[in-house]
Amino acid sequence: MHRLFAELEPSLTVTEQNLANLVRYILRLNIFDVAEIKRLRCESVTSSDENATAEDAAPQIVEQPANVDAVVNTPVLVDSNDDGTVAQELELEHMGSTLEEAVVETRSTSLENRPRLPCIALSKRNRAVVRTLNPMLVTYLEASRDICEMDSIFDTALAVCRIIGAKVSTAGRATGQSSAIPAWRRKIEERIAKSRALIGRLICFRSGNNRPRIVRTVRMAFAGTNVSLSQPDITQKLTERIDDLKQRIAAWGKRIRRYTERSTCFNQNRLFQSDQKRLYESLERPMVS
Structure with a gap:
């Protein structure tokens, strides 16, 4: 392959x-489908056989990239019929209306609330x-009156x-991170809140507060x-329970x-592999507690 490319x-x-x-990069992004890859492999094998058997095969190899470029650069609309003029006009009209809707929607939305666009194959x-x-x-760029209207590229x-x-x-571009709390952290925070409430009631009972709700909570804390609660060393037991x-x-x-x-380390490592610019921007952004 390297010799043919040279x-x-x-x-x-x-x-x-x-x-x-x-x-490997081209195969990972699925730029060509399976049929196209098979066709390119057949052409490469055929061209290599011609190079091995004939000396005048160089002009044929030189003409091959021009044919491939012509196929790639031809603006063929997808899902068009063979007779196709009406289908192409309908698809062009659909694309124009979609672009018009995007222009109206974007110019009425602030920069912070605009959606984050994904990377496409x-x-x-x-x-x-x-x-x-x-x-x-080009039409929208020529009709732009000031710098605020030149966001037609987006x-x-x-x-x-x-x-x-x-x-x-x-979700918008303002935060850059999801505000949803993971389930594991929510469960642990609920345990901490319940334990702190129990500590407060145990301290109240140790201080002499004998209200029915406090007594009921203390009995539940020592269940099993x-x-x-009537034994003489109950104060020591309460202190041990509070420390625990x-x-x-x-x-x-x-x-x-x-x-x-x-x-955080896992997300930063994954972001460093996919988008280093976003990683450095997140590191430069001040942390909010």
């Missing part, structure tokens, strides 16, 4: 490792949609995501043990901090 593009200096990395269908919407973008990107069916987040609950609260608090640090 014959096709003698002006470019690419190592075998770089070429292998690019192949560089497939033939997505490229065809982008090439179709690019000429429509409008076009939003329209592309809606046409190809990509999932667009509606041989401790009676305080130690549990401290342990639960350390568990929350440990899990939070571990989750």
Whole structure:
């Protein structure tokens, strides 16, 4: 593969490792479907056989990238019929209306509340949609009166995501993080709140508060043990129970901090691999307690 690439593009200096990395990148993004990959493999095998058997096969290999580029750069609309003029006009009208809706929606929304657009795969269908919407973008750019109206590029990107069916987040760009509390942390915080309430009532009973609700709570705290509220060393038992609950609260608090640090490290490592810019922006943003 490296030898064929060197014959096709003698002006470019690419190592075998770089070429292998690019192949894995293309396969991971699913830029070409299975049929297209099989066709490209058959053409490469055929061209390599011709190079091995004939000396005049170089012009044929040089012509191959032009044919591939012509196929890729042709603005073919998806799901169009063979006779196709009416289908193309309907699809162009649909794309234009989608772009118009995106422009109206975006210009009436503040910058903080705009949705975060996902990264889309560089497939033939997505490229065809982008090439179709690019000429429509010129009209909105020429009609812009000031810098506030020159955000049509975001409008076009939003329209592309809606046409190809990509999932667009509606949470906005202000926070950058989800505000939902994990289930494990919510359960531990509920345990801490119940233990603190129990400590308060035990302290009240030790101070001489004998209201029925306090007494009932103390009896529930010593349920399953041989401790009676009328025994002489009840004050010592209450102190031991309070210390035990305080130690549990401290342990639960350390568990929350440990899990939070571990989750933060995991999310930062994953964000560093996918989007380093967002990681550095989150690190520079002041922390809110």
